Amino acid sequence: MRRSCKTLSVLITLLLMIGVFTSGCSDTPDAKTGDKEFYVIGFSQLGSESDWRIANTKSMSQTFTNDNGYELIIENAKQQQDNQFAAIRRFILEGVDLIVIAPTIEEGWDMILNEVQSAGIPVIIIDRSVAVRNDDLYLTNIGSDFLHQGELAVEWLEDQTSDSEYVNILHLQGTYGATAQLMRTKAIEDAESTHSNWKIVAQLYGDFTEAKGYEVMTEYLKKNKDIDVLYSENDNMTFGAMRALDEAGITYGENGQVKIITFDATKTALQYCLDGKISLCVECNPMHGPLVEQLIKRYRSGETIPKHVFIDEAAFTREDLTQEMVEERDY
Ligand code: GYE
Numbered sequence: 182m183r184r185s186c187k188t189l190s191v192l193i194t195l196l197l198m199i200g201v202f203t204s205g206c207s208d209t210p211d212a213k214t215g216d217k218e219f220y221v222i223g224f225s226q227l228g229s230e231s232d233w234r235i236a237n238t239k240s241m242s243q244t245f246t247n248d249n250g251y252e253l254i255i256e257n258a259k260q261q262q263d264n265q266f267a268a269i270r271r272f273i274l275e276g277v278d279l280i281v282i283a284p285t286i287e288e289g290w291d292m293i294l295n296e297v298q299s300a301g302i303p304v305i306i307i308d309r310s311v312a313v314r315n316d317d318l319y320l321t322n323i324g325s326d327f328l329h330q331g332e333l334a335v336e337w338l339e340d341q342t343s344d345s346e347y348v349n350i351l352h353l354q355g356t357y358g359a360t361a362q363l364m365r366t367k368a369i370e371d372a373e374s375t376h377s378n379w380k381i382v383a384q385l386y387g388d389f390t391e392a393k394g395y396e397v398m399t400e401y402l403k404k405n406k407d408i409d410v411l412y413s414e415n416d417n418m419t420f421g422a423m424r425a426l427d428e429a430g431i432t433y434g435e436n437g438q439v440k441i442i443t444f445d446a447t448k449t450a451l452q453y454c455l456d457g458k459i460s461l462c463v464e465c466n467p468m469h470g471p472l473v474e475q476l477i478k479r480y481r482s483g484e485t486i487p488k489h490v491f492i493d494e495a496a497f498t499r500e501d502l503t504q505e506m507v508e509e510r511d512y
Pocket of ligand 1: 232361415
């Protein structure tokens with residue numbers, strides 16, 4: 182207690198001294214006059230679980246630079262929604278101009294977004310979505326059409342398996358309750374129910390990370406080897422799964438036992454696809470920065486902006502790719 186009083190008095194004295202000093206030099210240029218006014222953005226990033234996520238964070242920080250007139254404060258929530266709430270509350274206290282949220286899961290956002298709204302701060306949701314009762318709580322949601330991505334995978338698999346008597350599908354799932362997981366799961370589950378020859382033999386939880394993908398696959402493969410297709414909800418889980426398949430002596434890819442479908446289509450995954458190891462890469466574009474900036478500019482100039490902006494995405498097989506395309510991939 183005594184110590185903090187002392188610290189306080191030292192601080193006050195210092196502040197007074199600065200005050201006297203600056204007021205005494207009113208003719209000399211104030212350091213502040215040279216400072217630019219930045220538009221301050223608080224960005225609650227959900228984590229750093231995947232290559233996709235790293236690219237997404239990079240795209241945001243490369244866009245919202247001081248040179249472009251922004252100050253970007255990034256908080257990494259380490260895949261915990263509570264950490265996102267804490268970061269958002271700090272943004273409110275700091276009085277940022279706008280908050281961007283890449284939410285972990287869809288549920289549970291009403292209360293915190295109400296707090297942000299009461300503070301008069303606009304919100305943009307990127308990547309995954311939030312399931313809130315009132316969508317006035319955010320300006321716009323920019324991200325992928327995850328159901329469409331799943332449907333692209335299903336379409337391709339239909340083509341591949343129309344003559345097969347049975348198709349055993351092993352399903353690796355991302356973070357439960359995240360839009361990317363919910364929609365990619367919906368696509369394959371719906372398709373299974375309408376294809377009598379398809380069977381999802383197991384659903385394993387990989388939480389979108391390579392380590393978890395490897396771990397659950399290794400465990401599963403100890404007892405089960407009868408798999409025709411691996412439907413993996415992101416590239417990093419796929420990489421972990423490939424390692425587990427290698428160790429279990431199960432072949433995959435062209436002329437192999439297992440066909441691999443993966444989501445994201447990062448450079449590494451595309452290279453595997455071109456090398457014949459992965460059969461299908463469904464694209465999920467993380468380069469949100471420029472698009473977010475465009476929308477912020479429109480919002481600041483008083484335009485009404487669309488409530489949901491989807492990014493155009495495709496799917497690739499080996500035949501669609503060239504080495505050049507892989508090299509050009511920026512994530
Ligand atoms: O597919 C995965 C990441 O929500 C689109 O999250 C994102 C997903 C992406 O961890 O790699």
